[in-house]
Amino acid sequence: MYPRVNIACGLDIHKSSISAAVYRSDGSFTTHRFSTLLDGLTALREWVVENRCERVLMEATGVFWIPPYTALESSVEVYVVNPLSIKYLPGRKTDTLDAVWLAEIALNGMFKASYIPPRDVREFRELTRTHRKLVEERTAHKNRIHKILERSGIRLSGVLSDIFGKSGLLVITGLIEGKPIEQILATLHDSRILKKRDAIERAICGDLGENEVFIIQQSLESIKHVNAQIAQYEERILRTLARDEESLQIVTSVPGIGFKVGAVILAEIGNIRQFDGPKNLVSWAGLAPTVYESAGKTAHGHITKRGSKYLRTVLIETAQVIANGKPNRLKQFFLRIR
Structure with missing residues (x-):
């Protein structure tokens, strides 16, 4: 709940347009439609300021609410609400009526706003969330390789704790290059791995098809690329946290x-x-x-x-x-x- 104000604005936001309404304490209102392009957002901000709006209310619709919020946050109090917490009146429903209803709710303070952090926090979130998505992408590539190897009868994961470690990658690379088992084992030099030489030899006796080799090669290249991206993100996150x-x-x-x-x-x-x-x-x-x-x-x-x-x-x-x-x-x- 928020204090009642004299003039408030409601925004019904879509992908390519914004229906805006200014509602006044005497019951009168004005509506206008804006584009979501930069010139439209600039015009929206000027319109809100010209009408002396004290509060702006919008629904959290995907990511479409972010540009209008960013454009307005420095000029007026802006609030975002979960659509589930807004109860609309029964009857005819249009974008304009939705904007008017949001403006009336904003005027009377009858809403529960979602927490929207400052811009620097939002940008930091984007870093950490994208970093996590990249880690998940890398995991998906690794799981794909695991699945192909298991399906081909190559039980390498049962012998090595991490098949994407140095020794594991040497074995996988040797397999997709078609090298004999003896030649593959000759590339291993880790004393702990050499103790498992017989078990590794039994585990890699499966057969990989041409398409399976291609998929593994592409997945390994993708993992290498994603690893480089993850390292760059972690470096940037660390610099941000230094503050x-x-x-x-x-x-x-x-x-x-x-x-x-x-x-x-x-x-x-x-x-x-x-x-x-x-x-x-x-x-x-x-x-x-x-x-x-x-x-x-x-x-x-x-x-x-x-x-x-x-x-x-x-x-x-x-x-x-x-x-x-x-x-x-x-x-x-x-x-x-x-």
């Missing part, structure tokens, strides 16, 4: 949290002071249990899964690492409440 080393040190002091996970946590949370307490943060991350209450009876279900999926994912992964890792206070707490 706030204290926060990174605090986050990484928790067992199971390293540089990469810590970067995601800091990027997703932003300013920790936006939350009134720990429970608010847990709820925002979607880790709070669902509550069902009826006739005086209360039941708790699974976690809500609302909020930042990126934060929720890394926190769950960290909890799993702690639960399966070396003994520490957090693991003892987990074992006690399990």
